[in-house]
Amino acid sequence: MEDVQVIAMLVRRCIAGDAAAWEEIVQTYNRRIYNICYRFAGTGDDAEDLTQEVFIKMYRTLSSYDSSKGAFVTWVTTITRNLLVDHFRKTKQDRMTDSMDTAASEHEDAQPLSEQIQDQSAPPDAHVRSREVSETVHAALARLSPELREAVILRDLQDMDYREIATVLRVPEGTVKSRINRGRAELARLLQRTYRQVM
Amino acid sequence: MPEHTHNGMQCNEFDALLSDALDGVLTGTVLDRFQAHAHSCKACGPLFAEAEAGRGWLKGLMEVEPPANLVANILASTTGVDTQRLRASVPQHRVTWLEQMQASVSGFLEPVWATVRQPRFAMSFGMAFFALSVGLTVAGVKPTDIRAISLRPSAIRHTYYETRARVVRYVDNVRPVLELQAAIHGVKRNLEPAEPGRQTKPAKVREEKNDDTTQQPEQKQERNYSQTDSRYMLACAPLGPSVSDLPVVSVSTYRRLV
Numbered sequence: 001m002e003d004v005q006v007i008a009m010l011v012r013r014c015i016a017g018d019a020a021a022w023e024e025i026v027q028t029y030n031r032r033i034y035n036i037c038y039r040f041a042g043t044g045d046d047a048e049d050l051t052q053e054v055f056i057k058m059y060r061t062l063s064s065y066d067s068s069k070g071a072f073v074t075w076v077t078t079i080t081r082n083l084l085v086d087h088f089r090k091t092k093q094d095r096m097t098d099s100m101d102t103a104a105s106e107h108e109d110a111q112p113l114s115e116q117i118q119d120q121s122a123p124p125d126a127h128v129r130s131r132e133v134s135e136t137v138h139a140a141l142a143r144l145s146p147e148l149r150e151a152v153i154l155r156d157l158q159d160m161d162y163r164e165i166a167t168v169l170r171v172p173e174g175t176v177k178s179r180i181n182r183g184r185a186e187l188a189r190l191l192q193r194t195y196r197q198v199m
Numbered sequence: 200m201p202e203h204t205h206n207g208m209q210c211n212e213f214d215a216l217l218s219d220a221l222d223g224v225l226t227g228t229v230l231d232r233f234q235a236h237a238h239s240c241k242a243c244g245p246l247f248a249e250a251e252a253g254r255g256w257l258k259g260l261m262e263v264e265p266p267a268n269l270v271a272n273i274l275a276s277t278t279g280v281d282t283q284r285l286r287a288s289v290p291q292h293r294v295t296w297l298e299q300m301q302a303s304v305s306g307f308l309e310p311v312w313a314t315v316r317q318p319r320f321a322m323s324f325g326m327a328f329f330a331l332s333v334g335l336t337v338a339g340v341k342p343t344d345i346r347a348i349s350l351r352p353s354a355i356r357h358t359y360y361e362t363r364a365r366v367v368r369y370v371d372n373v374r375p376v377l378e379l380q381a382a383i384h385g386v387k388r389n390l391e392p393a394e395p396g397r398q399t400k401p402a403k404v405r406e407e408k409n410d411d412t413t414q415q416p417e418q419k420q421e422r423n424y425s426q427t428d429s430r431y432m433l434a435c436a437p438l439g440p441s442v443s444d445l446p447v448v449s450v451s452t453y454r455r456l457v
Contacts, residue, residue, distance in 0.1 A: 026274060027270060034269065039260075051265070052269075052272055059277040137260055138260065152257055184251075189249060
């Protein structure tokens with residue numbers, strides 16, 4: 001929960017040229033923005049580049065922030081989402097929800113995600129297993145359509161409320177809820193085939 | 200989604216309430232109607248279960264750790280300079296002139312050092328060092344002496360004169376000894392008989408070998424024993440007043456006729 005007064009003060013100091021204030025903003029929000037970029041873009045390298053681009057854009061447009069219009073975190077998330085959408089359009093990752101039986105790569109030796117998971121033997125270490133499960137869910141999340149993906153990321157990973165998400169996505173709250181539900185259900189269907197015995 | 204009505208709730212209403220139901224904010228009759236519709240509707244029931252499962256999967260995802268240099272890169276790309284706190288966190292390493300020289304020298308010494316480190320060369324250098332150290336130890340050279348050497352011109356000149364005087368003193372001291380040794384050798388040379396070993400030893404060997412001469416023809420003896428004996432006698436005679444006092448020795452030889 002951000003303190004509105006503290007953030008407003010930091011923004012004013014930063015606009016006045018205080019480098020320490022800018023550094024504090026970067027220290028506060030870099031983790032959140034990096035995680036949104038990582039879950040949306042799918043790779044760490046892309047997430048790092050996108051996070052830097054988000055902060056560059058923030059630094060240039062910081063004077064346009066109006067605290068009366070919304071929270072700073074909403075403004076930051078909106079910038080991040082817009083940049084991610086631009087990135088998605090540039091890279092033309094124009095794919096919608098896929099079945100897990102579809103090969104993930106264009107390489108001939110690429111296996112469908114379900115086969116990759118099934119080939120893996122049960123790891124003895126629970127930590128390793130948990131990490132593998134996280135990677136599987138992350139891969140399945142990348143197979144959702146961008147509209148569903150951004151909705152579930154902001155809701156279930158960033159814990160934003162529906163109104164804030166609606167502000168960021170510029171859609172009604174009902175649409176936000178519908179996208180979140182469809183995204184969750186689609187993700188479950190993607191993972192259900194593999195982890196049916198676990199579930 | 201088909202618009203069916205089950206237990207007084209349509210599917211679109213169920214879809215709108217699905218998020219609230221998963222968030223646990225539905226209460227009272229709305230919750231009862233929602234649950235009744237989920238149990239009776241073949242489309243909405245599985246949707247509720249899948250949405251709940253997907254939400255569980257997403258909640259299980261952990262937050263990833265950003266790269267360590269992300270903040271520094273962001274600050275460098277935005278403000279262009281590092282902040283004081285970042286500079287304080289990074290230890291400043293001042294490069295000394297010795298490190299610079301080592302870096303410049305290591306460029307061309309590295310290939311040579313790589314060659315020297317080969318086992319055969321290393322063994323050769325080890326043996327050479329061992330031989331040198333042994334030689335210096337035998338010669339009495341100590342590292343402390345080498346360390347004490349002064350390379351000033353005056354010190355070198357002093358060392359030169361000191362060494363030269365030492366050599367001159369050594370030669371002067373040795374000269375009487377050499378003269379005495381030369382005199383002793385001269386006396387010995389005069390007292391010794393002329394080639395005594397060359398004539399006696401082969402004769403003895405010949406006598407031992409030809410001990411049994413019964414089956415062999417006798418060889419001709421051409422040696423002049425009288426001269427040999429007289430020379431012995433002369434060497435062993437005491438120094439007297441005159442030669443006439445010497446005893447008269449008669450030597451006769453027997454020759455067997457063949």
